[in-house]
Amino acid sequence: MAVLCLDIGGTEIKAMLKGENFEKNLENFPSKAGSNAPSIKDDVFDLVRKLENEYEIEGIAISTAGMVDYKTGIIAGHGPTFKNYKGFDWKSEIKKELGLEAVVENDVKAAAMGELTYGAGKGATSAFVLTVGTGIGGALIIDGKIHRGASGHAGEIGYMPFETDKFEALGSTSALVARAKKFHPEKNFKNGKEIFTAIDAQDEDAIKLVNQMTDILARGISNIMLIANPEMILIGGGISEQKEKFLDPIIEKIKSYVPEDIFESTRIRPTELGNKSGLYGAYAIYRQNTNE
Known part of the structure; x- marks a missing residue:
């Protein structure tokens, strides 16, 4: 079982598969944040379907730029490098399309958890x-x-x-x-x-x-x-x-x-942890949520 960890920025998206005793770096891919941020979901869904041919995906852990409502995981605000992101609901979209659980966290907070847990x-x-x-x-x-x-x-x-x-x-x-x-x-x-x-x-x-x-x-x-x-x-x-x-x-x-x-x-x-801190932090938060 592996968790797909994503770190969503304005220009690119970092990705990693991680389990308790497993880790695989995935290729970064361009972010559509500047044109229409919600369309990033299509690339994420395609990536999950591709990975499911080889791995059993347990859930998705997202670190993202912007303000996140931690109770709902909905994007509460964003900077000028993102377009149409406010109000986007990653958890609902992922559950509806893929049937997977997800956590969503602000990138700075996720990076902090990454450093405290693994760095x-x-x-x-x-x-x-x-x-x-x-x-x-x-x-x-x-x-x-x-x-x-x-x-x-x-x-x-x-x-x-x-x-x-x-x-x-x-x-x-x-x-x-x-x-x-x-x-x-x-x-x-x-x-x-x-x-x-x-x-x-x-x-x-x-x-x-x-x-x-x-x-x-x-x-x-x-x-x-x-x-x-x-x-x-x-x-x-x-x-x-x-x-x-x-x-x-x-x-x-x-x-x-x-x-x-x-x-x-x-x-x-x-x-x-450098630019991987958000990925590790998103995974740590996913584990916290699933173990509670």
Whole structure:
């Protein structure tokens, strides 16, 4: 028995078959989100029928961009890269067409569960996982389960207000690049990678830009630690791989923002699963639901 795990993004869909002692990576396929997101279901149904020739499919676990009503699995909202997605009911469509059970979760929350179950947070019971990229997303895990809050959207730290703007508008990778282009248009700072490469060449402007970013992130993460006091803070996104230039400075700054006992009790690490975290998390959530 295997679960088909899907991670639905705006440009492509990742797929994996997984069981307790079985795992098979499947080929990614293009996402139709930008033209008509509900039509993604046709590709999913075709994939299931193809796989059923060789595997016994137990159910489907979906990690998806957008806001998900965790009680119903219905898409409650989405960004501009998706079209006609709000109100789409994956669980009903899958049950009606394939007769299979399904779980549906927001991609950031699924990624957090993936890291806690199979990745950098394995063994911990509480963690806050944040992703730093185009924006800043987050999810809080308590006692091994996603903490959802009254509206179901706890962990949306990108909206956290700072003095001049929201957290993600100041501390994300896209904010870093925007500042670089605004204040140093003469330099080739087209993306985060180029800015970090410039640090290796002792470029003072690049050093200052990243120092500002790590200070903003350290302040935001310190607030999370003070409120939730989790065992672990896990930081994801491609930029988290920059340990000495990015992660280490954040940790050092956090030390000056929070009490010593809180700092000492919290492990701060990069995520481990990369772009497969959502797949693993969707599977973990499926298992939680079926074992309850």
